[in-house]
Amino acid sequence: MTDLNKINSVFVEKLKTIKSKDELQHLKTEFFGKSGEITNQFKKLSSFQGEEKKKFASSLNKLKDNFINLINKKFSEFESLEINKKLKDENIDISLPIRPFNQGKIHPVSQVIDEISSIFSEIGFSIAEGPDVETEYNNFTALNTPENHPARDMHDTFYLEKNKKLLLRTHTSPVQIRTMLNGKPPFKIIVPGRTYRSDSDQTHTPMFHQLEGLHIDKDITMGHLKGCLNYFVNEFFEIKNIKMRFRPSHFPFTEPSAEVDIQYKIKDGKIIIGEGDKWLEILGCGMVHPNVLNNVKIDTKKFQGFAFGMGIDRLAMLKYGINDLRSFFDSDYRWLNHFGFDPLDVPTNYRGLSR
Numbered sequence: 001m002t003d004l005n006k007i008n009s010v011f012v013e014k015l016k017t018i019k020s021k022d023e024l025q026h027l028k029t030e031f032f033g034k035s036g037e038i039t040n041q042f043k044k045l046s047s048f049q050g051e052e053k054k055k056f057a058s059s060l061n062k063l064k065d066n067f068i069n070l071i072n073k074k075f076s077e078f079e080s081l082e083i084n085k086k087l088k089d090e091n092i093d094i095s096l097p098i099r100p101f102n103q104g105k106i107h108p109v110s111q112v113i114d115e116i117s118s119i120f121s122e123i124g125f126s127i128a129e130g131p132d133v134e135t136e137y138n139n140f141t142a143l144n145t146p147e148n149h150p151a152r153d154m155h156d157t158f159y160l161e162k163n164k165k166l167l168l169r170t171h172t173s174p175v176q177i178r179t180m181l182n183g184k185p186p187f188k189i190i191v192p193g194r195t196y197r198s199d200s201d202q203t204h205t206p207m208f209h210q211l212e213g214l215h216i217d218k219d220i221t222m223g224h225l226k227g228c229l230n231y232f233v234n235e236f237f238e239i240k241n242i243k244m245r246f247r248p249s250h251f252p253f254t255e256p257s258a259e260v261d262i263q264y265k266i267k268d269g270k271i272i273i274g275e276g277d278k279w280l281e282i283l284g285c286g287m288v289h290p291n292v293l294n295n296v297k298i299d300t301k302k303f304q305g306f307a308f309g310m311g312i313d314r315l316a317m318l319k320y321g322i323n324d325l326r327s328f329f330d331s332d333y334r335w336l337n338h339f340g341f342d343p344l345d346v347p348t349n350y351r352g353l354s355r
């Protein structure tokens, strides 16, 4: 019995010094392992008889159960210490200042393309696209622009090969050709995209953006063209009854051709659209030339229509009061932050269409 008391006090003392789960495991082996103290006492059992055996067995079992309980209790203590430490280490410090957050902005050109696309889609136009690198055939020849036409001049056009067969498109009009070659009339498309001309000053950059329009069907007239552009201008500038004027002009691929001017005035150094008696040119247009329709094998006795082309950057400058076109393409974040649009702000004339 005294043996058991001694074992008990040794165990209790040792348990006090235990500092980790590992040490606890060692202690367990020391007492319950193959030649552990408790195991040895159980081996002794057979040397007792009768009452004595019973008593000893009962005390030994009690001792064993007590040890096991103490070990388990210690084990849980270590477990909760570990969990608490983990919780403390992984805690979010809500007093920390937030990291700087830069929200992106939508470039005015992207914004205006979205606005224009949504205005034209409302009246049944769909969006077509074409490559920036074009053949001189699509860019000029098929558009009834003869070999010696000044528009083909080396000074304006970026040719990509000595033989002048490939170039950077000078306007979005070649997509008229691509669309008509690839399908059957009727056609009713708009084409936003990048265009290139060798030119650079406050209102010209070598790369700029145009939006082409093409509507071919039976019985399409200049009246439809006027109605369509009139609707567009009022919607785009969000002003009712802007005065427009169709001024006779010339493009090789339209006949008759016109340029469209809108009414404006200057007040305190700022352009005000829709008021005053000055005229501002905003686009070129006309009835598609029969030679163009013949080039894409459309029967001119059955089909006819109109086309127009406008400078997107210029429209963005006018609508949002930006006066240097070159700043559009400087990639200056401060500029974009000022003139750009919040991605979550839905423009007033947005109709649920995105590019």
Ligand code: PHE
Residues within 6 Å of the ligand: 170, 171, 172, 173, 212, 251, 254, 284, 285, 286, 307, 308, 309, 310
């Ligand atoms: N492509 C012409 C330009 O770049 C614009 C235009 C398009 C004119 C369609 C008439 C018809 O100036």
